[in-house]
Amino acid sequence: xxxxxxxxxxxxxxxxxxxxxxxxxxxxxxxxxxxxxxxxxxxxxxxxxxxxxxxxxxxxxxxxxxxxxxxxxxxxxxxxxxxxxxxxxxxxxxxxxxxxxxxxxxxxxxxxxxxxxxxxxxxxxxxxxxxxxxxxxxxxxxxxxxxxxxxxxxxxxxxxxxxxxxxxxxxxxxxxxxxxxxxxxxxxxxxxxxxxxxxxxxxxxxxxxxxxxxxxxxxxxxxxxxxxxxxxxxxxxxxxxxxx
Numbered sequence: 001x002x003x004x005x006x007x008x009x010x011x012x013x014x015x016x017x018x019x020x021x022x023x024x025x026x027x028x029x030x031x032x033x034x035x036x037x038x039x040x041x042x043x044x045x046x047x048x049x050x051x052x053x054x055x056x057x058x059x060x061x062x063x064x065x066x067x068x069x070x071x072x073x074x075x076x077x078x079x080x081x082x083x084x085x086x087x088x089x090x091x092x093x094x095x096x097x098x099x100x101x102x103x104x105x106x107x108x109x110x111x112x113x114x115x116x117x118x119x120x121x122x123x124x125x126x127x128x129x130x131x132x133x134x135x136x137x138x139x140x141x142x143x144x145x146x147x148x149x150x151x152x153x154x155x156x157x158x159x160x161x162x163x164x165x166x167x168x169x170x171x172x173x174x175x176x177x178x179x180x181x182x183x184x185x186x187x188x189x190x191x192x193x194x195x196x197x198x199x200x201x202x203x204x205x206x207x208x209x210x211x212x213x214x215x216x217x218x219x220x221x222x223x224x225x226x227x228x229x230x231x232x233x234x235x236x237x238x239x240x241x242x243x244x
């Protein structure tokens with residue numbers, strides 16, 4: 001009998017080769033770190049760097065000061081409308097079942113005679129809008145329409161001499177703030193005084209001042225006065241319209 005030759009099973013082992021990637025170093029040398037910090041410092045301080053007469057951008061200064069005048073013009077127009085302004089509720093925050101939302105996301109306002117007519121987008125928010133108006137300092141009382149759950153009527157308060165004086169008082173506060181206030185660092189935080197102060201500070205950093213620098217500053221002072229006069233004229237016109 002011929003016996004078959006049985007070969008034992010051979011289990012081959014796979015060689016597992018591990019590749020170790022070189023670790024990248026994120027170490028920054030003191031010199032390179034210093035260069036980066038110096039660059040950032042220059043970028044931050046560039047706006048307050050010393051400036052000479054030839055470097056003064058009068059067009060940019062005009063643009064900034066006109067921006068201040070335009071902002072006050074908007075405030076003055078709102079003051080002239082007083083409590084008959086249909087945007088009077090736009091800054092209210094409405095606490096709904098789904099969270100807080102600006103008034104403009106929940107309703108819109110129109111003027112009809114001596115009443116505001118508020119149309120609520122979702123009738124479930126009507127009560128929340130009523131609560132927000134009552135909690136504000138507007139001294140107004142919304143009245144729900146029994147025939148329409150999405151409609152509110154808000155009678156306009158009577159205009160009195162005292163209410164007119166109060167409006168003028170608030171307008172004057174805005175006027176003084178935009179003319180003489182310290183301003184801020186954001187784009188829309190300039191005042192006429194802050195624009196003047198920034199330029200004066202930059203000119204004063206120059207070691208030696210020339211006659212040309214003095215002439216440029218005098219030219220700016222004249223320009224600054226023109227915009228102060230514009231602001232003053234807007235205030236006087238609005239005051240007259242409110243008190244008539």
